[in-house]
Amino acid sequence: MMASDKVVFDKPKVELHVHLDGAIRVQTILDVAKRRGIKLPADTVEEMTQIIILQEPSTLTNFLEKFAAYMHVIAGDREAIKRIAYEFVEDKAKEGVIYVELRYSPHFLANANVDPLPWNQSEGNVTPDDVVRLVNEGLMEGEKAFRIKARSILCCMRHMPRWSKDVVELCKKYRSDGVVAIDLAGDESLNCEANPEHKKAYEEAIRCGIHRTVHAGEVGPASVVREAVDVLKAERIGHGYSTVEDQALYRTLLDNNMHFEMCPVSSKLTGACDPDFTKHPIITFMKDKANYSLNTDDPLIFNSTLHMDYSTVHKHMGFTEEEFKRLNICSAQSCFLPEEEKKELLQSLREAYGMIQDTAF
Ligand SMILES: O=c1[nH]cnc2c1ncn2[C@@H]1O[C@H](CO)[C@@H](O)[C@H]1O
Secondary structure, three states: OOOOOOOOOOOOOOOOOHHHHHHHHHHHHHHHHHOOOOOOOOHHHHHHHHHHHOOOOOOOHHHHHHHHHHHHHHHOOOHHHHHHHHHHHEEEHOEEEEEEEEEHHHHHHOOOOOOOEEEEEEOOOOOHHHHHHHHHHHHHHHHHHOOOOOEEEEEEEOOOOOHHHHHHHHHHHOOOOOOEEEEOOOOOOOOOOOHHHHHHHHHHHHOOOOOEEEEEEEOHHHHHHHHHOOOOOOOEEEEEEHHHHHHHHHHHHHOOOOEEEEOOOHHHHOOOOOOOHOOOOHHHHHOOOOOOEEEOOHHHHHOHHHHHHHHHHHHHOOOOOHHHHHHHHHHHOOOOOHHHHHHHHHHHHHHHOOOOOOOOO
């Protein structure tokens, strides 16, 4: 059904939209469950994988329910939280990613100072603040071991407006410690218009110069994208497939060089787009030379890799090596690193892609 894991672009890549909690190794879930004495419905990687993954195109709501199959194992466990961050960096390095921005909700991994307590956990002592510190530790160790760069984006959740104030405060507190932006994730189909508390958090982010991305136009209409841009002042759009349904908006965003974080394999399985990849809105973005990235989103639940996203657009949408280079340069230009580091990243990509002009004479 899916394109294979065949490596169609074996060059350094940038990934800007991937959920840490949607990118955990199944083996790690099993290990941690065993150590903590948590009973799972399966005890082999193969069986547990079958339980967690989405096999057929579904809905975003069904997809989001999948997290409940394993999040209670990792949440509230210091060692596990640090471990998933470290392993994430290793997995990305193996895929040839040299810079990644990963995202997560600190509240979803906590078991203290979070109301309501997620995943039917009992109260513990790991706060959302502890979660950010643990993830940062895991990422830093991973960066040293695997020699790539990883930065994080903290997610507000659409259905949990009361958490958003904490999220922006955590972005401020850890901005010099690897946290580069705020996001708004969750079910756009149930909760379309951004709640005032999300708006307030984004206003505070703007005031403090915190970068902003928003999940919009994934399964929701183009009006959600418009709101993300006009009200939340998003600098990037997570997904944004439905933008093309509003031509005026689409043209304006193209003119403004808006970055779209596209996730092809995800968009099929969440039901965001037509399962026939030859009708995919990404083709329009590609033909218009739009500013977008290719991303996995939640490789655990889609049973996918970044190679699969690349091979999907290559096989079904006619993406070329040239386009892969161009979109990775666009991704680096739209990443949330400070200017100097962004320049270095762009330089590394251009060198690897043979795009550096020889100025020696
Ligand atoms: O494709 C998506 N659309 C909207 N929300 C998502 C998607 N993937 C994951 N999450 C949500 O973001 C949370 C923090 O990482 C995840 O726990 C999940 O609820």
